């Protein structure tokens with residue numbers, strides 16, 4: 001196949017039965033988030049570039065080298081969204097949602113775009129589900145959000161999960177910490193990788209989660225933020241953990257998780273699984289008390305998370321292959337007149353929720369039955385010239401060849417027969 005007729009590098013099709021895993025994840029998200037009082041927001045896939053450069057931070061990998069940025073025909077700089085939080089905040093401000101009295105809790109789901117080197121499980125178009133809760137200072141919401149994620153992951157069917165939390169302080173206490181970390185890193189800068197040397201200038205805390213062995217060693221005795229937290233941050237973190245305990249979310253504190261994005265304050269968390277080898281974070285999130293203001297809105301705190309669907313789908317798709325939907329019945333029409341009679345039957349039964357297949361060519365009956373059997377249909381209905389004249393359909397249960405006749409317009413009996421599993 002010619003290269004240009006294939007999906008572009010880093011972009012993938014999701015076809016059955018894999019798409020079933022994706023649907024399952026979507027269903028779990030919608031159901032779980034609904035129960036926690038979150039409503040859906042659908043945001044566009046493009047935003048003004050500044051939304052991301054202001055929020056994510058100019059000096060992050062995402063903004064520096066991974067964004068799909070282009071000028072539209074009127075010369076505006078637009079960017080395919082590399083993440084969902086900044087657009088959600090933009091939407092929140094634009095529609096004045098902070099004036100709503102109801103809890104401001106929203107979720108989103110959809111594709112994100114980053115020009116990264118494609119590798120196993122990582123794509124340039126990838127899907128995220130995320131949620132944001134606005135206007136709530138109380139650490140109770142941070143914990144409740146993790147409880148919601150726990151319920152969601154349980155619904156999806158994922159095991160071997162580790163919940164890790166940390167606090168990265170606030171505008172009051174973080175500068176002192178960063179200075180201490182700077183001094184520490186500077187004193188042994190030669191031992192760090194090139195990325196970390198760059199981070200030293202731009203995003204110092206990222207050196208703590210660098211996976212290069214030399215860097216891990218060099219930062220082994222680096223100062224930790226927990227020793228620098230102000231009273232407010234300490235209290236927030238302790239209370240957050242107390243609530244996690246009450247909610248039964250087993251977790252550990254990992255002082256080295258820092259998250260890559262500039263906008264986080266206080267609470268951050270990561271949920272990892274050992275089922276995926278080394279690149280193992282499935283969910284990440286945290287609090288962002290200044291972001292709404294940074295993007296031109298009122299001083300409203302927020303907390304949110306995002307999870308990558310590819311990894312979840314990969315983990316569960318093996319369990320989905322035997323879950324392909326099968327037709328409840330297959331209506332075989334032997335000729336055009338029969339089809340005209342069959343149309344109403346199919347329509348009526350579909351309206352009532354049955355998955356109803358039919359034939360699109362007039363092959364021999366035995367061939368059609370074989371096809372129905374192969375599709376996994378439990379029942380076949382057969383309509384031919386004789387049946388049309390008598391105003392009936394013949395039915396047959398494929399599992400035990402039980403047969404019978406029903407009047408063409410007796411949809412009730414059809415449903416009754418199909419609903420009877422014969423067990």
Ligand SMILES: [Zn+2]
Pocket residue numbers: 169170171172173174229230231232233234
């Ligand atoms: Zn603080």
Ligand SMILES: [Zn+2]
Pocket residue numbers: 192193194195196207210211212215
């Ligand atoms: Zn490094």
